[in-house]
Amino acid sequence: MPSLPRHRGRLAAGVALLLVGLVLLGYVGWQLVGTNWVSRRAHASGVEALHEQWERGRDHADVDDRRVTAVVRVPRLGDDEVPLVEGSSPEALAAGFGHVTGTAAPGAAGNVVVSGHRVTHGEPLRDMPDLEAGDRVVIETRTATHTYVLDTAGDELSVPFTADWVLGSRPRNPDGGVEPPADAGPRLLTLVTCAELFHTDQRLVAFGHLVSSTPAPS
Helix, strand or coil: CCCHHHHHHHHHHHHHHHHHHHHHHHHHHHHHHHHHHHHHHHHHHHHHHHHHHHHCCCCCEEECCEEEEEEEECHHHCCCCEEEEECCCHHHHHHCEEECCCCCCCCCCEEEEEECCCCCCCCCCCCHHHCCCCCEEEEECCCEEEEEEECCCCCCEEEECCCHHHHCCCCCCCCCCCCCCCCCCCEEEEEEEECCCCCCCEEEEEEEEEEEEEECCC
C-alpha cells in the first residue's frame, strides 16, 4: 500500500492534469465557437455602420479604431456580407476581410488583395478550396459595386506566407506556375487565406479580374 504522502501527491498530480485538460478544452472551444460568434456580430455591426455612413455621404466607417470601406460577398460561399477592413492585422481579420495595406482599392487599376480566416474569427474563407474559376467576388463601395471573376480555383495555388509576389500589382510567379493570365486586364483581385484549417505557414491564393463596375444609385 502506498504511503499517504505519496497517495496525496498522485491525487494532486491527477487533479492538476484534469484542470489543465479543462483549460485546454475551454480554449479550443472558445477558438472554434466563441471567436466565430463574436466576429460574426462584428461583421454585422461593421456592415450596418458602413451603410449608415454611406447614407451620410461618407466613404468609410470607423468601428472600434478599424476603418471599414466596403462590403464583400462571395456567392459560391453563401449569402454572407462581410465588411472589408483596412489592414491585415489580427484585429482587422477578426472584424472581417482584410484589405492588405498598399494594394489597390476596389475597382482601381492594380491588384486589390483581400485576406481572411479559414477557421475561427468568423472564418469567411473556410470553404476557399470550393471556389472555382469563374466564381464571382462582389465588392460594394459607396460609389459602385465591383464584380470580379476568379481566374484560378481556390485550391490551385499554395505558397509560403513569405511569398510576397502575390501582393504585386501584376503578380508573376517566380516558379513559372499559377499566376493571373496575361489577358486578365489591369484590374486584378487576389484572395489569400491559410492553406489548412489550423496553424500553417502555407497560404491558399486565388487570382481574379474585374469584369464590371456598376455605379451606386444616386
